[in-house]
Amino acid sequence: MEGDSRIAPTLIHEVVTKAVMDHLLLTDEEQLLRTTVRNFADDVLAPRASAYDESGEFPADNVE
Amino acid sequence: MAELGLSGLGIDEAYGGSGGTARQGAIVAEELARGCTGTSTIYVAHQSLAAQFINMHGTEEHKQRYLPGMTAGQTIGAFALTEPGAGSDAAGIRTTAKRDGDDYVLNGSKVFITNATEAGVLIVLASLDRNLGSRGFVALIVDGETPGMTINAMHGKMGIRASSTCEVFFDDCRVPVTNRMGEEYEGFRSTMEVLNASRVGIAAQAVGVAQAAYEEAVKYAKQREAFGKTISEMQGIQWMIADMATEVEAARLLVMQAATLLDAGKPFVKEASMAKLFASRVAVETADRALQIHGGVGYFSPSTVERLYRDAKITEIYEGTSEIQRMIISRNVLSE
Ligand SMILES: Cc1cc2nc3c(=O)[nH]c(=O)nc-3n(C[C@H](O)[C@H](O)[C@H](O)COP(=O)(O)OP(=O)(O)OC[C@H]3O[C@@H](n4cnc5c(N)ncnc54)[C@H](O)[C@@H]3O)c2cc1C
Numbered sequence: 001m002e003g004d005s006r007i008a009p010t011l012i013h014e015v016v017t018k019a020v021m022d023h024l025l026l027t028d029e030e031q032l033l034r035t036t037v038r039n040f041a042d043d044v045l046a047p048r049a050s051a052y053d054e055s056g057e058f059p060a061d062n063v064e
Numbered sequence: 065m066a067e068l069g070l071s072g073l074g075i076d077e078a079y080g081g082s083g084g085t086a087r088q089g090a091i092v093a094e095e096l097a098r099g100c101t102g103t104s105t106i107y108v109a110h111q112s113l114a115a116q117f118i119n120m121h122g123t124e125e126h127k128q129r130y131l132p133g134m135t136a137g138q139t140i141g142a143f144a145l146t147e148p149g150a151g152s153d154a155a156g157i158r159t160t161a162k163r164d165g166d167d168y169v170l171n172g173s174k175v176f177i178t179n180a181t182e183a184g185v186l187i188v189l190a191s192l193d194r195n196l197g198s199r200g201f202v203a204l205i206v207d208g209e210t211p212g213m214t215i216n217a218m219h220g221k222m223g224i225r226a227s228s229t230c231e232v233f234f235d236d237c238r239v240p241v242t243n244r245m246g247e248e249y250e251g252f253r254s255t256m257e258v259l260n261a262s263r264v265g266i267a268a269q270a271v272g273v274a275q276a277a278y279e280e281a282v283k284y285a286k287q288r289e290a291f292g293k294t295i296s297e298m299q300g301i302q303w304m305i306a307d308m309a310t311e312v313e314a315a316r317l318l319v320m321q322a323a324t325l326l327d328a329g330k331p332f333v334k335e336a337s338m339a340k341l342f343a344s345r346v347a348v349e350t351a352d353r354a355l356q357i358h359g360g361v362g363y364f365s366p367s368t369v370e371r372l373y374r375d376a377k378i379t380e381i382y383e384g385t386s387e388i389q390r391m392i393i394s395r396n397v398l399s400e
Contacts, residue, residue: 026091034091040068041099049100050366052226056219058182059226062103063065063137 065096065103066137071111075119079131086261086323090268094316097272098279101375102226104269109178109227110134112262114141117187118205121245121254126205130185139184144174144232145255151176152388154189155198155252159234161190166241168204170212170234176382180215180230184208188232188239189251201251205243212237223374263336263383264326267319270343270379274315277347277354277372278308284358295357304353312350315343334396341389344379351376 026034045062052059065071074089075081089112096104115134118126118141133139150156159172170190180186186206193200206213214233221229246254282305285296295301318339325332351373355362362369380386 030087030091033088034095036068037070037092037095038098040065041095045096045099045103049102049226050368050371052100052102053223053371054225054366056221056225056228058228059100059103059106062100062226063071063106063140064067 065107066135070096070107071115071137072135073111075111075115075131075135076127079119079127080135081119081131082135086264086326087320089265090319090323093265093268094272094275094319097269098276100226101269101273101372101378102224104272105224105227105378106140106179108262108265108269109143110141112265113143113258114179114183114185114187116262117143117203117245117254117258120258121203122205123245125242126245130205133184140179140182142177142179142183142186142230143258144177144180144186144188146174146176148173148175152385154255157189157191157201158194159188159190160194161192161202161204161239163192163241164238167238168202168241168244170204170206170237170239172234174232176218177215177230177232178227180232181217181228183215186213186232187245188234189255192248196249198252199249201255202248203245203251203254204239205245206237206239210237210239222377223371224378259383260333260336261326263340264319264322264332266379266383267315267322267336267339267343270340270347270376271312271316271319273347273372273376273379274308274312274343274350277351277369277376278305278312280369280372281305281308281350281354281357288359301357304357308350308353311346315339315346318342334393337384337389337392337396340379340384341386341393344376344386347376347379 069082070092072081073084073092077083093104093108096107115131118130134141145154147157147159149158159170161168161170185208188204188206190202191200192202212235216231218229218231285301286294288295322332322335322339325335355369355373358369361367
């Protein structure tokens with residue numbers, strides 16, 4: 001009994017902390033994908049977004 | 065995007081794809097939208113609608129012929145369902161496909177078709193018999209350069225301007241019968257299957273727009289000063305930021321729930337509609353608050369929040385308007 005009540009909050013705490021840290025309980029693979037695409041969006045897409053919005057041209061260099 | 069292998073996501077590895085789950089698709093759509101909404105629209109139309117249609121409903125020969133080029137980003141795909149007289153009421157399409165020997169002859173017109181000017185391949189939904197409504201559909205693969213098909217880019221779009229939106233006209237356009245996906249009269253069901261899954265991607269796109277607007281708002285609030293302190297120190301601004309942070313997170317959770325159900329092979333249609341309805345609303349409201357936090361500079365281009373404010377609205381319109389999502393949700397709830 002005593003053991004249970006001690007283990008449960010620890011488990012909950014671990015799960016919650018992991019959820020916050022990993023964001024939505026993403027798997028390692030998903031987290032890596034998010035980081036990869038996020039970097040691509042920050043480095044490549046975002047700097048050009050305003051120019052493409054202005055010109056309406058097809059962003060071939062984004063798609064490649 | 066192709067270099068990163070993103071165009072192959074969700075497509076079988078046998079055809080140059082990289083496999084993957086709906087959760088991964090949602091992650092990609094969100095992050096792309098966070099950087100450039102128009103580019104994420106191109107991605108979803110190409111990948112989740114056109115390539116996925118072939119992946120799900122094409123023959124072995126279709127997959128071998130089209131998917132490797134599409135996953136490599138060399139062939140752009142478009143999905144042509146909407147017509148001037150049939151948007152939400154998709155069963156009312158009037159483009160006809162008449163069998164003539166080994167061909168179908170297409171006549172009619174499509175409107176608001178993303179990617180059509182760049183497309184090497186278009187998925188076209190046509191009617192074999194208009195009297196049959198949704199039961200008269202056929203799904204065809206039409207090559208970009210097919211004689212009898214004319215494509216015009218439409219101008220004056222409010223947002224997502226990096227993506228083209230086009231009219232497509234068919235005037236005795238001949239398409240080989242071998243380009244049909246699935247059986248005759250079954251095209252509507254295939255279309256709904258594809259749209260149901262890609263709705264999760266559009267919901268994720270909306271989360272990406274909201275996330276981008278929220279980040280811009282936080283950044284600006286910390287640097288802009290008024291009344292001798294940064295505006296982030298004003299409670300009125302802090303409350304807006306708290307609401308934005310909470311709503312974006314809630315929208316993302318709904319999207320991931322729908323994607324997780326889809327990956328698990330469980331019913332997900334109601335949850336996908338809830339995610340799209342909620343996330344698109346959050347995109348519009350978050351972009352609005354982010355612009356408000358910017359004050360006058362937010363009202364001028366090229367401020368990022370000005371663009372996001374215009375980009376956000378489309379998520380409430382395409383791939384089923386918010387009214388249509390409510391229809392789907394209530395239909396599911398009431399029949400439970
Ligand atoms: C930028 C852009 C890109 C697009 N890309 C594509 C694409 O690639 N391929 C494609 O096939 N289509 C595409 N579309 C079309 C899009 O999916 C349609 O615009 C959308 O489905 C709405 O159809 P509609 O415009 O005909 O509006 P309508 O159906 O005429 O709707 C008008 C209004 O009536 C409401 N309404 C309709 N029926 C009901 C109802 N039963 N109850 C309550 N309210 C209702 C709607 O919600 C809306 O508010 C695109 C549209 C845009 C603007």
